[in-house]
Amino acid sequence: xxxKTKRIENYPAWYQCVVSEADMAENAAxxxxxxxxxxxxxIWERIQSxxxxxxxxxxxxxAYFPLLIPFSFFxxxxxxxxxxxxxxxxxxxxxxxxxxxxxxxxGELEEPLIIRPTSETIIxxxxxxxxxxxxxxxxxxxxxxxxxxWEMRPRLFLRTREFLWQEGHTAHASADEAETxxxxxxxxxxxxxxEFLAMPVIEGVKPEYDKFPGAVDTYCIEAMMQDGKALQxxxxxxxGQNFAKSAGISFINKENKPEFAxxxxxGVSTRLIGGLIMTHADDExxxxxxxxxxxxxxxxxVIKKKEDEEKVMTYIRALSSELxxxxxxxxxxxxxxxxxxxxxxxxxxxxxRKGAPIICEIGPRDIENxxxxxxxRLKVGQKEIVLKDEFVSSIEKRLADIQKEMFEKAKSxxxxxxxxxxxxxxxxxxxxxxxxxxxxxxxxxxVAFVRGKWSGDEQTEEILKEMKIAIRxxxxxxxxxxxxxxxxxxxxxxxxxxxxSY
RNA sequence: CGGGAUAUAGCUCAGCCUGGUAGAGCGCUUGCUUUGGGAGCAAGAUGUCGGAGGUUCGAAUCCUCUUGUCCCGACCA
Numbered sequence: 001x002x003x004k005t006k007r008i009e010n011y012p013a014w015y016q017c018v019v020s021e022a023d024m025a026e027n028a029a030x031x032x033x034x035x036x037x038x039x040x041x042x043i044w045e046r047i048q049s050x051x052x053x054x055x056x057x058x059x060x061x062x063a064y065f066p067l068l069i070p071f072s073f074f075x076x077x078x079x080x081x082x083x084x085x086x087x088x089x090x091x092x093x094x095x096x097x098x099x100x101x102x103x104x105x106x107g108e109l110e111e112p113l114i115i116r117p118t119s120e121t122i123i124x125x126x127x128x129x130x131x132x133x134x135x136x137x138x139x140x141x142x143x144x145x146x147x148x149x150w151e152m153r154p155r156l157f158l159r160t161r162e163f164l165w166q167e168g169h170t171a172h173a174s175a176d177e178a179e180t181x182x183x184x185x186x187x188x189x190x191x192x193x194x195e196f197l198a199m200p201v202i203e204g205v206k207p208e209y210d211k212f213p214g215a216v217d218t219y220c221i222e223a224m225m226q227d228g229k230a231l232q233x234x235x236x237x238x239x240g241q242n243f244a245k246s247a248g249i250s251f252i253n254k255e256n257k258p259e260f261a262x263x264x265x266x267g268v269s270t271r272l273i274g275g276l277i278m279t280h281a282d283d284e285x286x287x288x289x290x291x292x293x294x295x296x297x298x299x300x301x302v303i304k305k306k307e308d309e310e311k312v313m314t315y316i317r318a319l320s321s322e323l324x325x326x327x328x329x330x331x332x333x334x335x336x337x338x339x340x341x342x343x344x345x346x347x348x349x350x351x352x353r354k355g356a357p358i359i360c361e362i363g364p365r366d367i368e369n370x371x372x373x374x375x376x377r378l379k380v381g382q383k384e385i386v387l388k389d390e391f392v393s394s395i396e397k398r399l400a401d402i403q404k405e406m407f408e409k410a411k412s413x414x415x416x417x418x419x420x421x422x423x424x425x426x427x428x429x430x431x432x433x434x435x436x437x438x439x440x441x442x443x444x445x446x447v448a449f450v451r452g453k454w455s456g457d458e459q460t461e462e463i464l465k466e467m468k469i470a471i472r473x474x475x476x477x478x479x480x481x482x483x484x485x486x487x488x489x490x491x492x493x494x495x496x497x498x499x500x501s502y
Numbered sequence: 503c504g505g506g507a508u509a510u511a512g513c514u515c516a517g518c519c520u521g522g523u524a525g526a527g528c529g530c531u532u533g534c535u536u537u538g539g540g541a542g543c544a545a546g547a548u549g550u551c552g553g554a555g556g557u558u559c560g561a562a563u564c565c566u567c568u569u570g571u572c573c574c575g576a577c578c579a
Contacts, residue, residue: 004514012573031570086503086577118579151578152503159578232579269579304537349540363538373538383538502579 002283003353007438011227012155018277019156021353022286032154032161036270039354040157042294043273044164048144050196050292051166051268054188060140060168065122067146068113073121076246080120083213087149089115089161115148120214120239120265123169124247131251131261137173138181142166157274158231158502165269171249171261175240178262179217182238185266186219189234197272198289198407199223199279200414201233202497204473207454209461212265216240222472222497224414225278228436228448230472230499233275236266274502279410284380286355289406290399291329295336297395298351302344302363313339315367319360322392328399352380357402360391378402413439417448418497428452428486428498432469436500449499451475453492455485463487472497 003021005013019025024040027033036044052062068091074081091113093105116122127139144166154160168185172178186203193199201221211218215237223233244250244260253259280287290296299320301312320335327333336356338347344361351359361373366385374386376398386394417439422428431450439446454460454471464470464487474496485492 016572027571029570147579149578153575153577163579165579235579267579271579302538343537343541345537345539345541352540361538365538385538 003285006283007226011436011438014283015274015277015281016156018281018286022277022281022355023353024273024277024286025156027156030161032151034154034156034160034162036164039294040273043276043288043292044270046292046294047192047196047268047272048166051188051192054192055142055168058140058184058188060142060170062143063141064143064145065116065119065126067116069116069119069122071112071114073125074114076121077214077243080214080243084117084149087151088117089148089150091115116145117147117149118265118267119143119145119147119167119169120243120263121247124243124249124263127169127171127244127261127263128248128250131171131249134173134251134253137171137251137261138177139171140168140181141170142168155274157270157277159271163270165267167265167267170264171244172263173251173253173259173261175262178240178264179238182217182219182236182264182266185264186221186234186236189221189236189266189268192268193221193223193233193272193275194407196289196291197276197279198291198403198410199233199272199275200407200411202414202473202475204475204497206235206473207456207471207496210471212237214239214242216242220473222499223275223279224417224448224499225275225502226413226439227278228417228439228446228500230449230470230497230501231271231275231278232472232501233272234266234268237264239263239265280406281355282380285353287377287406288355288357290357290403293334293355293357295334296328296357296399297323297333297335298347298356298359299335299337300344300347300351300359300361301337301339302361304364308364311367312362312364316362319362319372319388319392322388323395326392326395328396329403333395348375352377357399376402378405414449417445418451419445419449420451422450422452422486424484425486425489429467432467432498432500447500449497450486451495451497452486453483454494454496455488455490455492456494457485457488457490460485460487468500469498470501472499472501 003017005017007014022039023037025034025036028035092109094107094109096103097106130139131137146162146164148162151159151161170181190201190203193201201223203221206218206220217238219236221233222230225231241260241262243263249261250258251261277286299316301316303309303312316337320337323333323335348359355377357377359375366372371385371387372391373383374391375383422431434447436447474494478495482491482493
């Protein structure tokens, strides 16, 4: 029996079903906010730990800046303010007091504080203090934090009022160096998505009108969900001197002249987990790639009679310690012995819904044969009896194969659903006339992405809005050919990715 | 923040029209039987009927207001 709602029936309902059945998160008492439960948070911790290594490799250091930002900081960068004004949570009072038996906010602040929707302004303020000379540059900082944006239509992991993310902020002595940094971090994001989350992405730059407020250039990675819609998985911004000017990050350059620094910022959020779900989950529930699974191998005892219990548990402990001598992906293996007092079948299905990569069941019969029953989440419904030694020695390969297969499955689905043979506005319109549906494994094309020409005219923004289509990005690998703009029919050379999006 | 739907047990929902002691299934607890594939039987526990006000002898039910959730828009990592 699978999930209550299947992908093909109702994709958004299916998504919610996966989140709750996999016990990853739930709606919190505070409206629009979520409680991230251990299995969901465990995935986030894996993302954090792998990304921290990448950040260290690229010379970044973690630091922490405050949640509350002085209101005045938001008056400084005009575009930035305008971009975030409509979704900011504002702290105006410092205490509660009882009036006529009712608690009321009191102690109104002289200057309100903004709960950070992002930290460019307050970090730039610090950078201004830290940077005096070209010798102080570059400054390469990352912070793991929560941010608040007052969303009106929340969805677990994809859009909540409070979410977790990392935001990198750097300052450089030259525009070139800052631009290189922007692209370098986008590459880190690509690697994170493709190698760790097994989620293929398209790298590119956002069109002018869709840039981060205050940025000179916004780069992004876009992933294709199983319903063919696009999800922005990460962004990296080259901010030029915009924030340096408004916050006063200036330094004396090698020519002994004052100059404003060049800054960047880049981030990925818990939204990645939403992307992970819509990339890998199926009608049985979640499916987590081994590299980011909080537990890679689940050991479930199958105990028929009470007197078998000790024998089985001893065998499992031995198996567990043998497995621990292995280091899949160069890391400590993550094993969970599920000895809860529940039926083994129930435990099996629970881990299946959570998407643990490998679930092993071990009972008296296996002990006799020095074997165990192995089930891989990717091949749900199949089971194999494997000799214990054989399983232990093959564990690294098994996990690596699963990781690879998950990526390749997602990649071929994406590639098979990017149309690049649409060359006229008429064909384009006809293609998007149908709604997105669940895309099977990608062997047959459905409504998803179109890669085609765009003239860049201002009027196209309006056409896109009407059609509810977005230009997701201008991919890095341009063909340079000319053709008809798919929106206006005018001659154009720029290749873009058109899609519906989350 | 606009338009629609909805709110009853942990979950899915019935009851409301026509006011009169709060219901079912699943889940949970206990016991026995089962256990290599999402168990069976028996017994048991569980509710400020989203919240506030009103009408009434009496409100889950009728009226007013309010809040949450879901869907559709606008906005967005």
